[in-house]
Amino acid sequence: MNLKQRxxxxxxxxxxxxxxxxxxxxxxxxxxxxxxxxxxxxxxxxRWEVSERGKCFMDCYKVTNDxxxxxxxxxxxxxxQSDTRNKxxxxxxxxxxxxxxIEMRDTLIVLTEIGLIGNxxxxxxx
Numbered sequence: 001m002n003l004k005q006r007x008x009x010x011x012x013x014x015x016x017x018x019x020x021x022x023x024x025x026x027x028x029x030x031x032x033x034x035x036x037x038x039x040x041x042x043x044x045x046x047r048w049e050v051s052e053r054g055k056c057f058m059d060c061y062k063v064t065n066d067x068x069x070x071x072x073x074x075x076x077x078x079x080x081q082s083d084t085r086n087k088x089x090x091x092x093x094x095x096x097x098x099x100x101x102i103e104m105r106d107t108l109i110v111l112t113e114i115g116l117i118g119n120x121x122x123x124x125x126x
Contacts, residue, residue, distance in 0.1 A: 035079065036076070036077055036079065039077050039079075039091065040075075040076075040077060042104070043072055043077070043091070043093070043102070043104075043109060044072055044073055045107075046104070046107050046108060046109045047107060047108050047109070048068075048072070048102075048108070048109040048110070048111065049108065049109075049110055049111070050110070050111045051110050051111065051112050053112055053113065053125055053126060054110070054111040054112050054113065054114070056123065056125035056126070057113055057114035057115070057123055057125050058111075058114060060114075060122075060123035060125065061098070061114050061115075061116075061123070063098065063114055067096075067098075068100065068111060070095065070096075071093055071094075071095035071096070071098065071100055072093070072109075074095060075093045075094055075095030075100070076093070076094050076095070077091050077092065077093055077094075078091075078092040078093075078094050078099075081099075088103040088104060088105050088110075089103065089104045090102070090103050090104075090112075091104065094117055097116060097117050098114060098115070098116065098117065099113075099114065099115045099116065099117050100113070100114055101113035101114070101115075113125075
């Protein structure tokens, strides 16, 4: 048996082994280590509150606490629009054509701004 045959048999064995593992654990989150998923897990698990400016935006856009909870659990983090280099870290959470600016402070999330994705804001909040 030459080297090429050995490599092919090795790769077939590894492939069959991977298929068996994927079949045994169908509900496992295989990409749970990616940055977006880690950030979303931290956002879901953290306590949250709304700043005074955030309350103004919630009133302006008629966003309820339940709607923000839906964004926390079903939204996506826009890493490109987030500021992760400064403290406190600011993330832009997007869900249902709304953008939520949040600040991460250890185990607390502070909602600071709400806007429409891609549109200039019409609210006159300080």
